[in-house]
Amino acid sequence: MGKKKGxxxxxxxxxxxxxxxxxxxQIGLTQEGTAERAGLHRTEVALIEQGGRLPRxxxxxxxxxxxxxxxxxxxxxMAWKLEPxxxxxx
Amino acid sequence: xxPGLEQGxxxxxxxxxxxxxxxxxxxxxxxxxxxxQQELADRIGTNRTVLSALExxxxxxxxxxxxKLAAGLGVDNCELVAWMWWDPPRHESYExxxxxxxxxxxxxxxxxxxxxxxVSPVGYESRERFKDRxxxxxxxxxxxxxxxxxxxxxxxxxxxxxxxxxRTGQALKxxxxxxxxxxxxxxxxxxxxxxxxxxxxxxxxxxxxxRILTEICRALDGDGSELAVQIEPVRAxxxxxxxxxxxxAG
Numbered sequence: 001m002g003k004k005k006g007x008x009x010x011x012x013x014x015x016x017x018x019x020x021x022x023x024x025x026q027i028g029l030t031q032e033g034t035a036e037r038a039g040l041h042r043t044e045v046a047l048i049e050q051g052g053r054l055p056r057x058x059x060x061x062x063x064x065x066x067x068x069x070x071x072x073x074x075x076x077x078m079a080w081k082l083e084p085x086x087x088x089x090x
Numbered sequence: 091x092x093p094g095l096e097q098g099x100x101x102x103x104x105x106x107x108x109x110x111x112x113x114x115x116x117x118x119x120x121x122x123x124x125x126x127q128q129e130l131a132d133r134i135g136t137n138r139t140v141l142s143a144l145e146x147x148x149x150x151x152x153x154x155x156x157x158k159l160a161a162g163l164g165v166d167n168c169e170l171v172a173w174m175w176w177d178p179p180r181h182e183s184y185e186x187x188x189x190x191x192x193x194x195x196x197x198x199x200x201x202x203x204x205x206x207x208x209v210s211p212v213g214y215e216s217r218e219r220f221k222d223r224x225x226x227x228x229x230x231x232x233x234x235x236x237x238x239x240x241x242x243x244x245x246x247x248x249x250x251x252x253x254x255x256x257r258t259g260q261a262l263k264x265x266x267x268x269x270x271x272x273x274x275x276x277x278x279x280x281x282x283x284x285x286x287x288x289x290x291x292x293x294x295x296x297x298x299x300x301r302i303l304t305e306i307c308r309a310l311d312g313d314g315s316e317l318a319v320q321i322e323p324v325r326a327x328x329x330x331x332x333x334x335x336x337x338x339a340g
Contacts, residue, residue: 009154016153027234037178037233039205054152057171058108061207065176068234070224072168079167080157083135 005054012078014051016060019074021049023067038066104211108174110147111209112156115170117145118212119163133162172217175224178231179205259291265310266291279309 005013024034031049035042039062047053048063055063064071106114120130127145131138135158143149151159160167210220228234266276266287273284273291280287282302290306 005154012153012157029233033233038176039179054154056150056152057112057156057174058150058207060153060156060171061108061174062176065205066178068228068231070168070221071171071174072166075156075167075171078157080154080161082133082158082161 008080009054010051012080013048013054015078016055016074017049017051019076020045020063020067023069023074024049027068029067034063034066038062106209106211107147108207108209109144109150111174111211112151112170113145113147114212115172116159116163119165119169120145123163125163130159130162134158173210173220175208175220175227177205177208177227178233262287262306263291269310276306276309280305282306 020034024031029037031045032042034040035045038045038059040059044053044059045063048055048059060074061071064074067074120127123130125133127141128138131141134141134155136155140149144151144155156170157167160170163170208223215223266273271279273287277284277287280302282305286302287306
């Protein structure tokens with residue numbers, strides 16, 4: 001992840017992390033258990049929950065499956081505010 | 091050819107990848123919005139080449155791209171990530187020695203289908219049907235079954251008191267002996283060590299952890315509720331005591 005992340009991306013990552021953590025606690029899984037079920041590494045689940053990582057779509061779907069929800073439930077309430085297109089860009 | 095499919099549905103036989111499924115969703119909603127690739131790319135502030143690769147299923151987008159696309163296409167996030175699912179792996183892939191199987195009437199379970207993405211090709215099944223399928227899969231999930239609200243629950247990370255620990259150990263021991271298993275045999279099934287089982291049984295381990303308890307439950311009866319049922323009353327008692335201390339009983 002060498003890419004720079006904008007403030008919106010960081011906020012999105014954090015919100016995603018929160019919804020994952022919330023759902024995980026709700027069903028009483030540990031981070032380790034979640035990681036095992038999602039086929040991810042424990043540290044990655046921890047990192048995502050802290051909002052330190054923008055997960056790829058496959059990770060989102062994996063986490064959804066591991067937590068027994070549809071991927072879309074983890075994205076609930078997230079919206080992106082688009083910037084107006086720059087003038088003069090081809 | 092799958093039964094019930096027309097010649098024209100031949101593309102259904104193709105294995106769809108997750109990226110292709112996402113790509114199909116994007117293309118569908120882009121056409122509905124009447125946008126060209128260039129227009130959509132401009133809206134979300136990316137390059138047309140990048141969008142093109144994404145729409146051919148060559149790229150797996152990150153969270154921000156998914157959100158940007160949903161905003162650019164003016165659709166709900168759910169629409170873009172519909173028809174995708176992941177099956178958690180099931181840990182039933184250990185072998186039971188034949189003599190153990192004889193003693194306990196224990197069946198060697200089949201190796202389960204490996205975990206993988208499930209995607210539905212475009213137009214192949216309705217969203218209702220796909221959701222039904224997901225619901226069914228979720229209901230069959232042994233771990234989620236154990237964690238459902240109405241199921242007797244073994245919560246992780248709740249510091250059990252000494253009595254809880256002792257009770258867990260006793261329950262485990264009696265269940266194990268009921269099945270005529272030695273510690274070694276149980277350990278082999280639960281993929282842990284005999285020493286660890288011993289520690290639990292003698293009440294020396296605080297909070298063995300949900301994963302290992304689940305493994306042991308499965309090794310014991312393939313269901314997991316039995317051990318949980320024995321533990322539950324003590325936990326309820328403990329919860330009441332804690333609530334009393336905190337002054338918000340009831």
